Amino acid sequence: MNLIDIRNMSIELKTGTKPIFAVDRVNLTMKEGEVRGLVGESGSGKSLLAQAIVGVLDEKWRVDADRFHWRGNDLMRLSPAERKAIISKDVAMIFQEPMACLDPTTTIGEQLEEAVDVEQLTGFFWQKRQQRKQAAINLLHKVGIKKHEVCVKSFPHQLTDALCQRVMIAMALARRPMLLIADEPTAAMESTNQGQIFRLLASLNQLKNMSILLISHDLENVTHWTNNITVMYSGQFVEAGTTEQIFNQPYHPYTRALVDSSPKANRMIPNKSRLMTLPGSIPILQHLPIGCRLGPRCPRAQQKCVHAPKIKNFHSHQVSCHFPLKDSYS
Amino acid sequence: MLIFTLRRFNLFIFTMLLLTILSFSLSFLFPGEQLINLTGQIDASPEQLAILADEYQQQSGLLSQYFSYLNHLFHGEMGYSMTSNLPIATEVLNRLPATIELTCVALLVAMFFGLPVGFCAAIYHRKLPDNLILTIAMVGYSIPVFWLGLLAILVFSIQLGWLPSAGQISLLFEIEHVTGLQLIDILLSDSPYKWQAFQDATRHLILPVIVVALAPATIFMRLARSAMLEVLDTHYIKAANAKGLTFSQIIYRHAMRNAVIKVIRDVGLQFANLVTIAMVTEVIFSWPGIGRWLIESIYQRDYTAIQGGLIVLSTFIFIVHIIIDFVYAALNPLAREPRNGKR
Ligand SMILES: Nc1ncnc2c1ncn2[C@@H]1O[C@H](COP(=O)(O)OP(=O)(O)O)[C@@H](O)[C@H]1O
Ligand code: SF4
Ligand SMILES: [Mg+2]
Numbered sequence: 272m273n274l275i276d277i278r279n280m281s282i283e284l285k286t287g288t289k290p291i292f293a294v295d296r297v298n299l300t301m302k303e304g305e306v307r308g309l310v311g312e313s314g315s316g317k318s319l320l321a322q323a324i325v326g327v328l329d330e331k332w333r334v335d336a337d338r339f340h341w342r343g344n345d346l347m348r349l350s351p352a353e354r355k356a357i358i359s360k361d362v363a364m365i366f367q368e369p370m371a372c373l374d375p376t377t378t379i380g381e382q383l384e385e386a387v388d389v390e391q392l393t394g395f396f397w398q399k400r401q402q403r404k405q406a407a408i409n410l411l412h413k414v415g416i417k418k419h420e421v422c423v424k425s426f427p428h429q430l431t432d433a434l435c436q437r438v439m440i441a442m443a444l445a446r447r448p449m450l451l452i453a454d455e456p457t458a459a460m461e462s463t464n465q466g467q468i469f470r471l472l473a474s475l476n477q478l479k480n481m482s483i484l485l486i487s488h489d490l491e492n493v494t495h496w497t498n499n500i501t502v503m504y505s506g507q508f509v510e511a512g513t514t515e516q517i518f519n520q521p522y523h524p525y526t527r528a529l530v531d532s533s534p535k536a537n538r539m540i541p542n543k544s545r546l547m548t549l550p551g552s553i554p555i556l557q558h559l560p561i562g563c564r565l566g567p568r569c570p571r572a573q574q575k576c577v578h579a580p581k582i583k584n585f586h587s588h589q590v591s592c593h594f595p596l597k598d599s600y601s
Numbered sequence: 602m603l604i605f606t607l608r609r610f611n612l613f614i615f616t617m618l619l620l621t622i623l624s625f626s627l628s629f630l631f632p633g634e635q636l637i638n639l640t641g642q643i644d645a646s647p648e649q650l651a652i653l654a655d656e657y658q659q660q661s662g663l664l665s666q667y668f669s670y671l672n673h674l675f676h677g678e679m680g681y682s683m684t685s686n687l688p689i690a691t692e693v694l695n696r697l698p699a700t701i702e703l704t705c706v707a708l709l710v711a712m713f714f715g716l717p718v719g720f721c722a723a724i725y726h727r728k729l730p731d732n733l734i735l736t737i738a739m740v741g742y743s744i745p746v747f748w749l750g751l752l753a754i755l756v757f758s759i760q761l762g763w764l765p766s767a768g769q770i771s772l773l774f775e776i777e778h779v780t781g782l783q784l785i786d787i788l789l790s791d792s793p794y795k796w797q798a799f800q801d802a803t804r805h806l807i808l809p810v811i812v813v814a815l816a817p818a819t820i821f822m823r824l825a826r827s828a829m830l831e832v833l834d835t836h837y838i839k840a841a842n843a844k845g846l847t848f849s850q851i852i853y854r855h856a857m858r859n860a861v862i863k864v865i866r867d868v869g870l871q872f873a874n875l876v877t878i879a880m881v882t883e884v885i886f887s888w889p890g891i892g893r894w895l896i897e898s899i900y901q902r903d904y905t906a907i908q909g910g911l912i913v914l915s916t917f918i919f920i921v922h923i924i925i926d927f928v929y930a931a932l933n934p935l936a937r938e939p940r941n942g943k944r
Contacts, residue, residue, distance in 0.1 A: 327842045359845035372840035374855045375935055376862060385854065386844050426934040442844060 278338035311503035363443035369435035373427035380423030383407035433464035512588035641905030679909035689909035698781030700890035707813035719825025750885035828863035
């Protein structure tokens with residue numbers, strides 16, 4: 272059974288005139304224990320999609336989906352409050368800027384304690400307080416913070432970014448989630464710290480069988496840690512498959528460009544002579560192209576591309592393009 | 602925290618310097634003889650004047666004149682009132698406590714009502730309560746103080762007869778002068794009518810406080826509203842939401858504290874505004890405070906009193922400003938330590 276199964280999820284920015292689809296019919300499925308990468312340039316709607324799953328988008332957005340199942344449970348039939356209750360029990364999310372995601376005026380300890388699930392506590396309230404404290408400290412140990420006395424008394428601005436991210440992960444673990452959504456967990460971090468965070472996530476995946484949705488704008492950065500990858504561009508679904516399929520045999524021109532632009536890939540595909548990237552940049556929300564949004568930047572674009580392509584499935588390697596690069600690998 | 606304190610202290614010294622220079626130069630700018638303006642001795646004989654001129658170093662340069670003025674100030678000598686012939690320092694000391702009482706109570710009342718209402722508006726952003734509160738705030742802010750004061754007296758004192766319209770306490774009660782702050786003096790006194798006196802003083806306080814507090818309260822409403830909106834839009838509120846906290850938990854545990862801190866920072870600035878309103882209100886309600894005295898002095902061209910009153914009132918405003926700054930620092934961990942701390 273799939274852990275999460277999303278079909279054609281759209282996220283619409285409510286405006287006075289015409290609605291803008293910041294995310295346009297995106298699919299996402301994950302199995303239990305899977306680590307999936309969600310990759311795309313900055314501004315392709317990855318964070319929006321993640322926030323829509325967790326249900327923390329504010330009123331100016333409207334989320335719609337043909338199918339939104341959580342462990343076989345049809346969430347679209349539930350009210351937003353019920354959906355939120357189910358999701359916040361089993362799904363945790365860590366955000367792009369860890370420092371900004373911690374309340375600057377509350378100590379780390381207090382913030383950790385309030386994340387602790389009430390159901391895990393027993394006894395009278397004075398016992399519970401003690402248990403809460405202990406649970407917070409245990410959480411810090413789990414994410415590899417040994418100096419917990421200092422940490423619980425600190426305010427967020429007194430910690431480094433990497434430490435804050437560990438605290439965020441600790442908080443996410445408090446509810447023992449089945450799925451952890453990590454939105455660019457290592458952005459703006461030094462590479463040693465990046466490695467530590469990724470290793471921590473990988474160990475959580477292996478030891479606790481926790482599924483992880485790893486969001487990144489950098490394909491190469493996450494390939495080492497993921498089983499499968501979904502690629503997005505400008506709010507549209509691009510391609511999904513195993514990490515090997517995506518990295519070694521991308522079918523979509525956009526994925527191909529992403530792979531080709533990473534230096535490591537050029538070693539694996541020796542027949543490529545120069546670093547190839549697409550011209551232009553990602554369109555802004557106010558001026559989205561019709562049909563396939565990659566059209567204006569795509570080297571293979573043809574007239575047909577003004578209609579949005581349907582998803583084609585090649586042995587569970589899904590690609591959304593009228594002219595996939597399928598034949599170039601035979 | 603030490604650096605923070607030192608910085609405030611520097612600011613205090615610098616501001617006092619500017620204030621005293623301003624007040625000193627006023628004695629030149631006012632019509633009449635500068636020495637008389639400075640000392641307020643209008644009836645002095647030529648011999649007395651000569652002694653004063655010597656005291657204030659009139660024959661030396663401007664700088665030493667200024668320093669001798671400062672010297673006198675530090676010893677609490679601000680000259681004599683031109684109208685009552687009493688020392689300015691005594692006059693001020695008799696009246697300042699009443700003003701402190703009125704303004705501080707009004708500030709607390711304004712915050713106590715303004716902040717929650719503003720938060721409420723932000724929580725119901727763009728819905729009916731928000732619009733209602735914004736409208737009320739706009740109306741409250743645009744009502745002129747003297748009109749409001751007179752109206753309040755007309756309705757609540759004259760027509761309904763609920764509350765007294767003038768003074769600080771009924772003349773029946775004799776309260777010993779200890780701190781000068783009426784309410785505290787009453788509580789300290791051992792009069793058998795202590796509680797009656799306290800009630801009476803409170804009843805005298807109600808109308809002026811409401812009149813003074815109204816406009817600042819509406820400002821606090823709007824400050825609180827925009828601070829809360831800003832806080833509700835931050836990442837940490839979104840993260841707390843994703844953490845599974847309920848909306849009221851988020852508001853009480855995270856949003857309120859951060860929004861209050863944002864507002865507190867601006868309260869100091871509003872206090873000067875509040876004191877101005879209090880001065881007008883003191884006249885309307887015959888409140889025996891320094892504001893009424895200062896306005897009367899202006900009418901009577903009592904230049905010495907104007908100078909002294911200005912210095913004292915500005916110092917008071919400034920001290921409150923600094924106290925509020927310290928409250929802000931105490932609440933906000935970011936202001937206490939420099940950011941580079943342990944990185
Ligand atoms: N609060 C917002 N208001 C308006 N537009 C937004 C907001 N947040 C994101 N967007 C827009 O939605 C698009 C997708 O943003 P985002 O999901 O943050 O992209 P990513 O995480 O992939 O970098 C971008 O074009 C961005 O400009
Ligand atoms: S559908 Fe057309 S424009 Fe879009 S990626 Fe495929 S070839 Fe390029
Ligand atoms: Mg993002």
